[in-house]
Amino acid sequence: xxxxxxxxxxxxxxxxxVTSDLLGDLPQNLVDNTIHVERILLEMVRPDPVxxxxxLPDAIHVRFHQNQIxxxxxxxxxxxxxxxxxxxxxxxxxxLLELLPNADDERDDETTVQLTPEEQLLxxxxxxxxxxxxxxxxxxxxxxxxxxxxxxLFRIETGERRYWATWLLRDFLPNYTGDGxxxxxxxxxxxxxxxxxxxxxxxxxxxxxxxxxxxAALLLLTVHGYEIPAYAVENDFYRQxxxxxxxxxxxxxxxxxxxxxxxxxxxxxxxxxxxxxxxEALELADRYQIEEYRLRPLLSVSAEYHAEIxxxxxxxxxxxxxxxxLCEGDDLDTDATDPLDKLPPAAIKxxxxxxxxxxxxxxxxxxxxxxxxxxxxxxxxxxxxxxKLLNEAERYLTTDQKL
Amino acid sequence: MVYASTRSxxxxxxxxxxxxxxxxxxxxxxxxxxxxxxNASNCRxxxxxxxxxxxxSLVTTGRKDYGADDSLYSVLLADRENAAQTxxxxxxxxxxxxxxxxxxxxxxxxxxxxxxMGVAGAPYRLxxxxxxIANQYAAIIIDTRPSFSLLTEMALLAATDAIVPVExxxxxxxxxxxxxxKINDIREGWRHPTLRVSGLxxxxxxxxxxxxxxLLAEVKAHPVLGKLLxxxxxxxxxxxxxxxxHQSLFTYSPTAAASKAxxxxxxxxxxxxxKGGD
Numbered sequence: 001x002x003x004x005x006x007x008x009x010x011x012x013x014x015x016x017x018v019t020s021d022l023l024g025d026l027p028q029n030l031v032d033n034t035i036h037v038e039r040i041l042l043e044m045v046r047p048d049p050v051x052x053x054x055x056l057p058d059a060i061h062v063r064f065h066q067n068q069i070x071x072x073x074x075x076x077x078x079x080x081x082x083x084x085x086x087x088x089x090x091x092x093x094x095x096l097l098e099l100l101p102n103a104d105d106e107r108d109d110e111t112t113v114q115l116t117p118e119e120q121l122l123x124x125x126x127x128x129x130x131x132x133x134x135x136x137x138x139x140x141x142x143x144x145x146x147x148x149x150x151x152x153l154f155r156i157e158t159g160e161r162r163y164w165a166t167w168l169l170r171d172f173l174p175n176y177t178g179d180g181x182x183x184x185x186x187x188x189x190x191x192x193x194x195x196x197x198x199x200x201x202x203x204x205x206x207x208x209x210x211x212x213x214x215x216a217a218l219l220l221l222t223v224h225g226y227e228i229p230a231y232a233v234e235n236d237f238y239r240q241x242x243x244x245x246x247x248x249x250x251x252x253x254x255x256x257x258x259x260x261x262x263x264x265x266x267x268x269x270x271x272x273x274x275x276x277x278x279x280e281a282l283e284l285a286d287r288y289q290i291e292e293y294r295l296r297p298l299l300s301v302s303a304e305y306h307a308e309i310x311x312x313x314x315x316x317x318x319x320x321x322x323x324x325x326l327c328e329g330d331d332l333d334t335d336a337t338d339p340l341d342k343l344p345p346a347a348i349k350x351x352x353x354x355x356x357x358x359x360x361x362x363x364x365x366x367x368x369x370x371x372x373x374x375x376x377x378x379x380x381x382x383x384x385x386x387x388k389l390l391n392e393a394e395r396y397l398t399t400d401q402k403l
Numbered sequence: 404m405v406y407a408s409t410r411s412x413x414x415x416x417x418x419x420x421x422x423x424x425x426x427x428x429x430x431x432x433x434x435x436x437x438x439x440x441x442n443a444s445n446c447r448x449x450x451x452x453x454x455x456x457x458x459x460s461l462v463t464t465g466r467k468d469y470g471a472d473d474s475l476y477s478v479l480l481a482d483r484e485n486a487a488q489t490x491x492x493x494x495x496x497x498x499x500x501x502x503x504x505x506x507x508x509x510x511x512x513x514x515x516x517x518x519x520m521g522v523a524g525a526p527y528r529l530x531x532x533x534x535x536i537a538n539q540y541a542a543i544i545i546d547t548r549p550s551f552s553l554l555t556e557m558a559l560l561a562a563t564d565a566i567v568p569v570e571x572x573x574x575x576x577x578x579x580x581x582x583x584x585k586i587n588d589i590r591e592g593w594r595h596p597t598l599r600v601s602g603l604x605x606x607x608x609x610x611x612x613x614x615x616x617x618l619l620a621e622v623k624a625h626p627v628l629g630k631l632l633x634x635x636x637x638x639x640x641x642x643x644x645x646x647x648x649h650q651s652l653f654t655y656s657p658t659a660a661a662s663k664a665x666x667x668x669x670x671x672x673x674x675x676x677x678k679g680g681d
Contacts, residue, residue: 014657015440018670041535043488150494150504152539170484180487181535188444 037140039181042071042167044152045143047160049232052214053201055160057081057118058283065232071167079172082122089116096172099123100130117287128165129173137162140183142200144192146230154184155230157192158200194222195259202261209295210286212260213274217241219259220272223252235282239275267292273299281306288314296320297327354390410676411533411543412601413562416582418575419549421568422606424458425642425652426665427546428499432651433669434542434676435502441673449494449540451475451533452508453558454548460507463497465649467507474509479519479528479557486532499651504540516553525553526593530561542676551585559589564601566633571605571615576622579603583627601675602633604668609638634668636661 047055049065056064056074064074079096086092091113093099099122115123141159156163162182169176198215201207207215217238222228224244229237246253246265253265260268270292276299277285285295290313297320298306313323369379414427431448438446452459453475460474461467471477473493481489490506497503519525537543545558559565565586569575583600590598605622609615623629637660645655652662 010657011436011653014653014662014666015436017663018666019437019440038538040538041487041491043491044536044539147539149501150496152491152536179535180484 037183037185040143040154040184040186042163042170042180042182045141045154045156045163045182045184047156047163048197049230050218050228050237051156051160051197052211052218053160053207054211054286055121055164057121057287062232071164072171075164075168075172078118078122082116082118085116085119096122096126096168097130097174099126117289125161125165125168126173128161129169132162132165133169133173133175133177137166137183140185142187143184144187145189154186155192157187157197194218194228195255198259202259206289208286208289209271209274209292210282212271212292213282214238216260216268216272217275219256220244220246223249223256235275235279241272242275245269270296276303277310278303278306281310284310284314290314294318294320294323297324301327408563408679409537409540409543410564411537411545411562412564412566412672413545413547413558414566414568414604415547415555415558415586416567416569417549417551417555417585418569418578421549421570421575422604422636422642423549423568424452424454424462424546425646426566426568426604426606426636426668427544428459428463429652429665430669430672431542431544432497432499432503432653433666434544434673435500436653437666437669437673438541439502443541445541447502447504447540449504449506449536449543450497451506451529451543451545451558451561453512453529453554454508454546455510455512455554456548457508457510459546460505462646462649463499463503463505464495464507465498469507469509471509471511474507474511475529476509476511476515478506478532479512479515481532483524483531486528487535490532490536498649499654508546512554519553526556526560529557533561542672556589556593559586559598560593560595563597564599566602566604567600567631568604568606570607571618571622573614573618576618579628600631602668602671603628603631604633605635607638608635633671634664636664636668 047065054061056078060069060074060077063069064071069077082099083093099119139159139162141162142157143154143159144157146153146155166178166182170178170180198219201211201215217240218228220241221238221244223246226240246256246268249256257263257265257268260271263271274282274285274292274295277295281295281298281303284290284307288310290310294313295310298309301309309323309326312318312326316322318326366379369382370376373379373382412427412430414423416423427450431450435446435448450459450463457467457469460469469476471480473495475493477493478486478490494504494506497505519528533543543561545562547555547558567579567582567586569579569582586598586600589595603622605619608619619635622632639652639656639659639661641656641659642652642661645652648655652659652665656662
């Protein structure tokens with residue numbers, strides 16, 4: 001028996017015999033160029049790993065996009081982080097619904113409670129989940145069909161918070177009556193647009209300065225022809241944009257600035273420059289939503305101090321002026337070069353005298369003292385005071401060598 | 404392509420050897436090819452093999468050693484919440500065409516029937532997950548085993564259209580009405596009003612045999628069966644050769660009479676799909 005090959009072109013003539021009949025009266029039904037809404041299984045939808053606006057904390061975000069944890073596990077980790085933070089602050093909870101403000105509670109202490117960013121995030125997600133449970137998905141997600149082979153997959157362009165809220169509703173909240181599907185506006189892969197995503201982002205409130213910096217980088221990288229990966233990226237990926245600008249891409253200038261919310265070139269450059277901040281500083285600034293103008297002064301100091309200064313900004317709610325003074329007034333780079341400059345001159349003289357103690361004798365010191373004071377009792381009192389001072393100084397040496 | 408809702412065709416008959424798997428697999432490939440040729444934006448077709456003999460899985464993927472973790476068995480035994488995800492994980496590409504996907508069967512399906520017997524909601528353990536991923540496909544083709552078992556009930560509940568392959572022999576045609584009645588029982592008894600018998604496919608027709616011609620004439624003349632007649636597939640040695648080489652009939656012998664007949668059936672079904680099942 002001869003074994004014909006698998007060349008499907010062998011079918012061509014056969015198919016041609018029926019295609020013309022078939023296409024004769026139904027051509028309009030075959031090709032779909034419309035953007036339409038479909039209900040899609042939640043598991044077939046994935047957030048965009050390079051989306052500038054991040055919903056989950058960085059550590060969870062990275063592990064989720066590296067497929068180390070499932071959506072349910074990612075949310076469980078977030079819940080655990082929030083439970084820990086809440087317990088430390090004396091407001092433990094076991095049920096997620098306890099995070100929501102109590103409508104019957106008329107006390108005015110809601111405004112005084114300072115929530116951590118993670119607490120605020122989870123509270124917002126729970127709130128959104130309850131809205132979805134009660135009212136349904138009013139707005140579908142916008143997703144891009146990135147299916148390959150048998151793997152059916154849709155990447156979220158906009159609506160990541162609704163995605164996480166739906167998972168939260170499905171797996172963590174009571175009375176979920178859905179079927180695990182989520183309505184989505186499906187955009188063909190070839191019509192996906194980083195500019196549309198950017199416009200959607202900037203059109204909404206709450207986009208942090210760091211997210212805007214990432215977004216500026218993403219737009220710059222796109223117009224310069226860089227390939228945008230489909231996996232989680234480190235900040236160094238965005239930092240490639242620090243070497244790029246819009247000067248060589250004049251035809252894109254308007255569309256990029258428009259996608260950034262209609263900002264000017266100077267603001268665009270300022271946002272992009274934030275990518276010079278250290279990784280830790282970027283994460284903190286993103287979580288605590290610190291504005292660009294408060295982060296700008298940090299760029300003048302060494303990267304090793306960025307995270308510490310950001311922590312001070314958060315802890316003491318520093319104003320832009322205070323941050324500027326902190327960064328410019330204390331020259332942190334030269335801080336360690338000559339600490340003696342900042343000490344009282346008398347202390348420095350004393351230290352020099354101590355250093356020179358081996359070059360003199362007790363008799364000479366006694367004679368010099370008598371010559372200056374003219375009285376043995378006063379000279380003795382001076383020496384005792386000095387001894388006491390030196391003993392104290394020694395105590396400081398042993399307890400805090402950095403002083 | 405926008406489908407009002409994806410049609411799921413189940414090929415069923417409790418008589419064995421009537422060409423269920425052959426028809427299901429070749430018609431599935433034909434739909435893919437025809438939609439692609441017409442530049443349809445979605446020409447993916449999924450074959451769900453519910454027959455524990457796994458013939459459809461074997462000829463389309465070259466394997467029949469699917470087990471507890473990578474076959475329909477794992478979908479049926481999965482938690483209700485995870486069943487659709489499990490189904491997605493188990494789908495494999497066919498060797499025939501990149502857009503023809505298979506949910507393979509496993510010999511373990513025999514055991515699944517016993518394990519699920521008496522479990523609440525068991526008959527819907529295929530319909531639920533298939534319904535959740537159906538809109539990803541232009542059409543779904545379900546192959547069934549030659550008996551009316553729990554798995555066949557599951558397949559019928561997951562389908563929108565039943566196609567009954569039948570040989571033109573006396574006993575087969577006598578049993579035909581009982582097959583259709585059984586499908587109607589499923590529709591009424593399980594409150595599945597969208598299920599309908601959409602076609603009767605006469606297979607292995609040999610026009611040299613007087614009895615075949617006579618029975619075909621009777622079917623055509625029958626007031627109900629005549630209207631359901633979807634196509635007549637001539638008996639053809641190329642079918643068994645195509646099977647043994649794990650190829651589709653269209654690829655193995657595109658000029659064979661059976662290939663041409665199957666393609667006419669495919670054209671009818673594609674037209675039916677494009678009209679939204681009307």
